[in-house]
Amino acid sequence: MEVSEREILVVEKNPMLPQIFQIRSRKQETSDTFTLELEPVEAGVEFIFKPGQFNMLYVFGVGEVPISISGDPEKVSRVTHTTRMVGTVTKAMGKLKKGDLIGVRGPFGSSWPVDKCSGCDVVIVAGGIGLAPLRPAIYYILRRRENYNKAILLYGARTPDDILYKHEIEKWKSRFDFEVYVTVDRGTSGWKGNVGVVTTLIPRAPFDPQNTIAFVCGPEIMMRFTALELIKRGVSENNIFISMERNMKCGIGLCGHCQFGPVFVCKDGPVFSYSQVKNLIFKREI
Amino acid sequence: MKQEKSFYLAPYDLNKVFEYFKSRGYKVFGPTIRDEAIVYDEIASVDDLPVGWMDEQAPGFYRLKKRNDKAFFGYVVGPHSWKKFLFPPVLTLFEAKRENGKFKVYDVNTANEKYVFVGVRACEISAILIQDKIFGGGQYTDPNYIKRRGNVFLIAVNCTEPGNNCFCASTGTGPRVVAGFDVLLTEVIRDDLHYFIGVPGSEKGEEMFVTLGFREAEEFEIKEAEKDVNEAINKFKRSVDLTDxxxxxxxxxxxxxxxxxxxxxxxxxxxxxxxxxxxxNTIEDVTDLAGQVAKRIRRWDxxxxxxxxxxxxxxxxxxxxxxxxxxxxxxxxxxxxxxxxxxxxxxxxxxxxxxxxxxxxxxxxxxxxxxxxx
Known part of the structure; x- marks a missing residue:
């Protein structure tokens, strides 16, 4: 190691102190998933973020968790989060009501490269709650639809009851310029759609692999197999992007928890190109 | 680094140094013996230093041993490091209070304490410089670390006797202190001699030497110190090739x-x-029993x-x-x-x-x- 004279360190705003936001609406999406719309308590504050970024959300006295932003990046007066109740903090968050306050730090992390390739086919592959961090990218793309060739959403949920944003998916389906395919792992009576994991939709999805950019989010195992399926079709590894999940305590690369080999998922990710992480993602317990 | 003046300090001159800083509002931290180990804690005078002690080390082994001399810094490193002062093991990051059905967040780290670190080794300076980069060199920084770090006066000590588990020569971080200090001391002990050669590494360090009026060191005194530091590199029992x-x-x-x-x-x-x-580190969010006051606590993880x-x-x-x-x-x-x-x-x-x-x-x-x- 080379020892050099230390540089002068500058004190900046404390990134560990949350800003206070108020819940403007709460919507139950599925039995265990809800969406909160938050508004800064301080008047006139805009919340600007890029699709794919996340916030650290703080429930008073309970704790803080990283939650991706699921709303429209162009609606800067509010910020939207879709959360599944799986742990202490998210369960407490699920009990909050309209008007309650919540702490917000962010936005943090990398984003879906929505402008990387104009004129390309865009393939969005989502598994379960993985649709939430992709929704800002969908809003962004549909608003600039003319910049892309085909736009395709492949979405897999566990059961028909677990499908997120049902009403919105119907609206998307009704557009002529957005192809939406939904599948469920297990059908129920009355389900007339596809049954099977989301990767089964990839071989028959109508996109041009040579000219495609893909955004993938879901459980890690689903992202691994989705990437392999896309590569099998001929999509370049550099054009496949995934969003990783790891334990995070700070969101800003100072706590060490989210290390994934040489990268910090919180600040180098969560969105990575497949080529960036392919050497590690198939190894166990990295 | 440009050649600085070297000063001569008799062993108990260090007390003058400690007093100099205490009278200027600093807390003085240095090595001291506790629980049969040399740890870093607040020290009042030279008498708190591990005078005449050394540490024996091996894998999974640490014992204190009496030396044949009265060396102040005749040990290597103990279980503590300076990070415990700059990056405290437990720190409350903020308090949040419920007020009229709402809550507000208060920064509780407003104290501005000044520290003197006494006896920082070359490897430890490198470690501090590494943490400077982690907590102060990226897109996001830790203001609590930076504030503490900016208030440190660092008195380094050259290593002349590496320990059994030391391998700083292999990592390129020692044994000689080359940068990152306010004052650098080299302890010289011979049969009838015991003194320190002091070199300033910053304006604040220079000011200290001038104010305390230590005399400049004689050439032979400097030579003896240099000899000890130069020989240290040959005394390592461990090395590792870090290439690749x-x-x-x-x-x-x-x-x-x-x-x-x-x-x-x-x-x-x-x-x-x-x-x-x-x-x-990890974050713990806690509340009082009434649920009115919440705290965010950061702990080493x-x-x-x-x-x-x-x-x-x-x-x-x-x-x-x-x-x-x-x-x-x-x-x-x-x-x-x-x-x-x-x-x-x-x-x-x-x-x-x-x-x-x-x-x-x-x-x-x-x-x-x-x-x-x-």
């Missing part, structure tokens, strides 16, 4: 050797607690715990092997990708304080010798 360590470790994630090298590991986390560069990598569904690193691998690869390899330098300064603490004596140097050698590349 970054590549070797990252190419060997799946080498079965990991099972072998981590076989004894108890995942106690001692190595991460004593390491002067380990920076991982260790990558050896199951909780460390927990995401819903389970821990990412559930095996002992994977947790040991994370630590060692981070120290000697991925740290370089993250911060441009290795996370090891060759102080040997992790070897000494490992209850089963796991040896990072020997383990790296095994990987370098291993022909299995996956």
């Amino acid at each position: 360590a970054v590549e070797v470790l990252q190419e060997n994630y799946e080498n079965p050797l990991w099972e072998k090298v981590s076989e004894k590991c108890l995942t106690c986390g001692n190595c991460t607690m004593v390491c002067p560069t380990c920076f991982c 260790s990558c050896f715990t199951m909780d460390f990598s927990y995401i819903h569904g389970g821990s990412v690193r559930y095996s002992v092997m994977s947790r040991y691998r994370q630590w060692m690869v981070h120290k000697l390899s991925t740290w370089k990708n993250q911060f441009g330098m290795l996370g090891c300064v060759g102080c040997g603490r992790c070897i000494t304080w490992c209850p089963v004596g796991i040896d990072i140097v020997e383990n790296l050698k095994l990987f370098k010798e291993s022909t299995v590349k996956l």
Whole structure:
């Protein structure tokens, strides 16, 4: 190691102190998933973020968790989060009501490269709650639809009851310029759609692999197999992007928890190109 | 570095130095003996230093031993490092209070304490410079660290007798102190002689020497000190070739050797607690019983715990092997990708304080010798 004279360190705003936001609406999406719309308590504050970024959300006295932003990046007066109740903090968050306050730090992390390739086919592959961090990218793309060739959403949920944003998916389906395919792992009576994991939709999805950019989010195992399926079709590894999940305590690369080999998922990710992480993602317990 | 004046200090002149800073509102921290180890704590005078003591170290072994002389800094490094002052083991980051059905967040770290660190070794300065980069060199910084760091007056000491577990010559971080200090001391002990050569490394350091009126050192006095420092490099019992360590470790994630090298590991986390560069921490959010006042507390954490990598569904690193691998690869390899330098300064603490004596140097050698590349 080379020892050099230390540089002068500058004190900046404390990134560990949350800003206070108020819940403007709460919507139950599925039995265990809800969406909160938050508004800064301080008047006139805009919340600007890029699709794919996340916030650290703080429930008073309970704790803080990283939650991706699921709303429209162009609606800067509010910020939207879709959360599944799986742990202490998210369960407490699920009990909050309209008007309650919540702490917000962010936005943090990398984003879906929505402008990387104009004129390309865009393939969005989502598994379960993985649709939430992709929704800002969908809003962004549909608003600039003319910049892309085909736009395709492949979405897999566990059961028909677990499908997120049902009403919105119907609206998307009704557009002529957005192809939406939904599948469920297990059908129920009355389900007339596809049954099977989301990767089964990839071989028959109508996109041009040579000219495609893909955004993938879901459980890690689903992202691994989705990437392999896309590569099998001929999509370049550099054009496949995934969003990783790891334990995070700070969101800003100072706590060490989210290390994934040489990268910090919180600040180098969560969105990575497949080529960036392919050497590690198939190894166990990295 | 430009050639500075050298000053002569008699042993008990250090008391003048301590008084100089105490009268200027500084707290003086230095080595002292507690619980049969040399630790860093607030010191009142030279009498609190481990005068005439040394430390014997081996893998999983640490004992204090009487020296044949009255050296002040005749030991190497103990279980403490200076990070405990700059990056406290437990720190309240904020308090939040409920007020009229709403809540507000208050920054509670408003104190502006000034510290003197006495007896900082070359490896420890490197460790501080590494943490400077982590907490102060990126897009986001830790204002609590930066404030503390800016208020430190650093009195370094050259090592003249490396310990059994020391390998700073291999990591390029010692034994000679070359930068990052306000004052550098070299202790010289001969049969009938005991003195320090002091060199300023900053304006504040120069000001101290001038104010206290120490005389300039004679050439022969400087020569004796230089001789000791120059000879230290030949006294190392350990060395490791770090060339290619970054590549070797990252190419060997799946080498079965990991099972072998981590076989004894108890995942106690001692190595991460004593390491002067380990920076991982966790956040605990708590409330009072009435639920009116909440606190966010930051604590040192260790990558050896199951909780460390927990995401819903389970821990990412559930095996002992994977947790040991994370630590060692981070120290000697991925740290370089993250911060441009290795996370090891060759102080040997992790070897000494490992209850089963796991040896990072020997383990790296095994990987370098291993022909299995996956």
